[in-house]
Amino acid sequence: MPKVVSVETAVAPLQLEHGVGAVEGKWIVKTIDNVLVRVTTDDGITGTSYIWLPTARQTLETPETATIMIAERAVRSLAEQFVIGEDLFTTERIYTRINADAGHLGLGMVTKAHSAIDMAMWDAMGKVAGLPLYKMLGGHKEEVPVYSNELLMSTHLPPDELGEVARGLAAKGFRGLKLPFGVFKDVPVSLDVARIKAVREAIGPDVKIMLDTAARLPVDELIRRMRMIDDLDIAWVEDPVPADQIDNLRKIKSALKTPVATGEGVWGTRHFRRLFEANAVDIALFEPMRVGGITGCQKVAALASEFDVMITPHVYPDLGVQLIAGFSSGLMAEYLPWWSRLFKNPIEAHNGFVSARQTPGIGWEFRDEFFAKSAT
Numbered sequence: 001m002p003k004v005v006s007v008e009t010a011v012a013p014l015q016l017e018h019g020v021g022a023v024e025g026k027w028i029v030k031t032i033d034n035v036l037v038r039v040t041t042d043d044g045i046t047g048t049s050y051i052w053l054p055t056a057r058q059t060l061e062t063p064e065t066a067t068i069m070i071a072e073r074a075v076r077s078l079a080e081q082f083v084i085g086e087d088l089f090t091t092e093r094i095y096t097r098i099n100a101d102a103g104h105l106g107l108g109m110v111t112k113a114h115s116a117i118d119m120a121m122w123d124a125m126g127k128v129a130g131l132p133l134y135k136m137l138g139g140h141k142e143e144v145p146v147y148s149n150e151l152l153m154s155t156h157l158p159p160d161e162l163g164e165v166a167r168g169l170a171a172k173g174f175r176g177l178k179l180p181f182g183v184f185k186d187v188p189v190s191l192d193v194a195r196i197k198a199v200r201e202a203i204g205p206d207v208k209i210m211l212d213t214a215a216r217l218p219v220d221e222l223i224r225r226m227r228m229i230d231d232l233d234i235a236w237v238e239d240p241v242p243a244d245q246i247d248n249l250r251k252i253k254s255a256l257k258t259p260v261a262t263g264e265g266v267w268g269t270r271h272f273r274r275l276f277e278a279n280a281v282d283i284a285l286f287e288p289m290r291v292g293g294i295t296g297c298q299k300v301a302a303l304a305s306e307f308d309v310m311i312t313p314h315v316y317p318d319l320g321v322q323l324i325a326g327f328s329s330g331l332m333a334e335y336l337p338w339w340s341r342l343f344k345n346p347i348e349a350h351n352g353f354v355s356a357r358q359t360p361g362i363g364w365e366f367r368d369e370f371f372a373k374s375a376t
């Protein structure tokens with residue numbers, strides 16, 4: 001069996017054309033730092049992955065931030081202690097050991113760093129096995145519907161223009177469009193509602209609308225606003241309140257027709273069980289780098305299928321397609337092209353679907369420049 005002989009890191013900051021994560025009308029995130037990881041085995045097989053770190057910087061200058069340094073150091077330290085010299089096909093053992101030995105540090109960067117290593121190991125395992133990731137996970141389907149999150153960057157537009165942008169995305173074949181609702185303090189409620197209505201009118205009844213409320217409103221105000229658009233056949237309202245407010249999530253679920261989605265901010269896998277047992281969520285959004293990589297995703301997916309809850313990944317478009325194709329509980333993948341510049345072969349949606357890649361591993365190929373300049 002192949003053994004892991006090295007785990008390298010590289011840093012790839014990206015500048016966004018438009019900002020994201022508005023607070024009181026101002027964009028706060030314009031750059032995203034990415035830490036890339038490459039695992040190599042003794043027979044020369046490599047596996048790659050990345051984790052991302054949103055930053056408050058407005059430009060790519062001075063990328064030597066504390067978060068990058070902590071993330072890289074965490075990856076290398078975990079690799080040295082738990083991974084290098086180990087059999088590649090031991091992701092479950094490594095998951096258990098890191099959670100037992102490093103768990104007292106708390107979730108957070110340890111989980112992110114472990115997730116990066118785990119994803120890269122799964123990529124390498126697929127290459128050794130000669131199988132695409134989705135087949136290793138169960139091969140549930142070949143094609144995955146994707147929704148676009150590109151309207152996130154168009155929210156400054158008046159309703160009629162936003163409707164036109166939405167119509168263009170629907171014409172490209174996207175199966176759903178996500179947009180913010182109740183997020184911007186400087187946007188009157190009437191305008192927020194008019195935007196959603198304009199999008200529904202522009203795209204017709206057959207394309208889904210998802211609303212991301214980013215947990216910005218008190219629960220009763222959230223319900224009041226959602227009732228203004230609850231008849232528009234909204235596919236889900238995302239993060240209506242923080243994911244740990246289980247009673248409020250249940251209150252929202254019983255007050256609205258619109259299904260409730262949450263979970264992108266949840267660290268580890270155990271809180272998903274609490275959400276499912278409390279019947280507090282219709283769709284579980286999971287963030288691969290917060291749940292323990294692909295090993296953690298398997299646990300969330302298995303749990304979700306036991307509770308008849310559907311799951312959908314937070315960003316990670318390329319990996320997300322493989323995950324949703326693999327799992328029976330997989331619903332849709334998110335299409336957001338911010339990370340496309342990292343890859344030689346970013347995924348492309350055709351008529352709203354992405355076919356699961358048949359190449360071994362995750363199938364993503366990072367551009368050569370990143371690891372060429374890395375230190376081991």
Ligand SMILES: [Mg+2]
Pocket residue numbers: 212214238239264
């Ligand atoms: Mg969200």
